[in-house]
Amino acid sequence: MASIESFLDQSSTSLKICGITQPEQAKQLADMGVDAIGINFWPHSKRYLAPDAARTFLPDLSGRTVRVGVFVNADPALPLQLLEQGAIDLAQFHGDETPEYVQPFLDQGLPFIKAIGVKNAASLDHILAYQSDAVLLDTPAPGVYGGTGEAFDWNHAKSFMLEHPGLPVILAGGITPENAxxxxxxxxxxxxxxxxxxxxxxxxKDLDKVSRLQKALSA
Structure with a gap:
């Protein structure tokens, strides 16, 4: 059974496929054993899916894959509601949210990820203030907030991981079957x-690419 604990376990590398817009593909990815899927609830994203549409199929995937809701500067009522309803397992804050923004989630013990665009080493100076279950390191994309297909300098991620070995890191930005x-x-x-x-x-989603990613991670 899929769980947040196994998804974020640092002893191996899990795969999250983000930006799912089609219910059938979400089910196919779960059937393939993909560790987590991401649903983008930011209305300006080209991968946006309305919460009402997501609620029609996400409950059926409970326990089969970790369901991550992606939010950008959202009213906190939406991620709180989706978490409390069991529509998603984990919230991902991918905008300009502050440590104060996440306090209600900490107060209620609700799991979340904070994403940071890594421009340089200083980009990561304040990430620990969020007390998130994991940090997602992505390519800076002002106004777009990810999904650019471009990578950042992984040396910054490596340095951060060496300094904070107990904090799970999710690596995003320009990852393909060729470089995974x-x-x-x-x-x-x-x-x-x-x-x-x-x-x-x-x-x-291209399920052949997903399969190749899975093979790259298990090699």
């Missing part, structure tokens, strides 16, 4: 997070 094994070999992140690198078009 290198990412695992050089960084050993808890999770590889892929959106555009597993697509044929925005929001449409």
């Amino acid at each position: 094994s290198e990412a695992v070999r050089t960084l050993h992140p808890a999770v590889i997070d892929v959106a555009s690198g597993a697509e044929s078009a925005p929001g449409i």
